[in-house]
Amino acid sequence: MSIAQSTGFRLSLRAADPSATGRLRSRAILDIVLAYGLILATIWSPRPFQQWIYLLAAAWIVVSTARSFPGWNALGFRTGGFWRSSWVIAAAILFAALATAAATRLHTLRQPVSGRSWIMTFGGYVVWSFAQQFLLQSYFLHRFRQLIPSQTKAALAAAGIFAAAHLPNPILVPVTLIWGLCACFVFLRHRNLYPLAVTHAILGICVAVTVPGPLIHNMRVGLGYVRYHHRTAPPLAPPTAPASLFTRLQHFWS
Structure with a gap:
């Protein structure tokens, strides 16, 4: 089934024009x-260079999205398909409950010491989860579908670069590859970003509180993973809600 058949949206109104297709x-x-x-340059750059590269990356994504804006519906900002794809939220809640129960029994469950810490730590990650899913589905997958006729191959390509952005973290790479594939296939079928963002937030917070920090390097990726030192790390993964906006891209897609 094509995207047009499953969502009612066409990839491009100019697809019949060879020259327009080539430009697209x-x-x-x-x-x-x-x-x-x-994005990779930001992940692997030290400060203060990282801040400037982050701003450049954010600016390019905003400008390129506006330049080739296909409409809010095509990017997944719509109400249609929400309930049909909301099963991923239920699945994430079930998985998180089981993982939390297991972590409690194994005494590996970590959590902020106060309610305010919960809000400060995980509130920002909820917003960041939405940004990550926008990049994965609305930005990269959308463009891979313009280049690759096969939905499956386009999903593999998008999920592949999503997972590669988590290198060299040996836990986050396979986890994000599996989730990336699932999210891409759900998005291709229902074209709604909101359930995927909620699911991402649930799964990310679950990993942060159930997997020991020294094992997962407190959710770090790129240069942050390489330079991680357990003896100086705080008790709960700061990458889930970085103190400032630009540092979020240091732990991009984590």
Whole structure:
């Protein structure tokens, strides 16, 4: 089933024009290469260079999205398909409950010491989860579908770069690959971003509080993972809600 059949949206109104199709593909390639390159550069750069690269990456994503804006519905900002795809939220809640119970029995469950700490730590991560799903589905998957006729191959490509952004974390890479594939297939079928963002937040917080910090390096990726030192790490993973906006991209997609 094609995207048009499953969601009612066409990939491009100019698809019948070969020259327009060529320009669309060239623009998609440029967007993917520059956006992903800047994201990786941010993840692997030390401060203070990281802050400037982050701002450049954010600016490029905003500009390139506005330049080739396909409409809010095509990007997943719609009400249709919400309830049909909300099963992923229920599945995430069930998984989180089981993982929390297991972590409690194994004495590995970690949590902030106060309610305010919960809000400060995980409130920001909820917003960051939405941003990550926008990048995965509405930005990268949308462009891969312009380049790759096969939905399955496009989903594999998007999930692959999503997981690769979590290198060299040996736990987050396979976890994000599995979730990335699932999210892409659900999005291709129902074209709604909201349930995926909620699910991402649930799963991310679950991993943060159930997996020991030294084992997962407190959810760090890239240079942050390499430079992680357990003796100086706080008791709960700070990457889930970084203190400032730009540092969120240091732990991008974590």
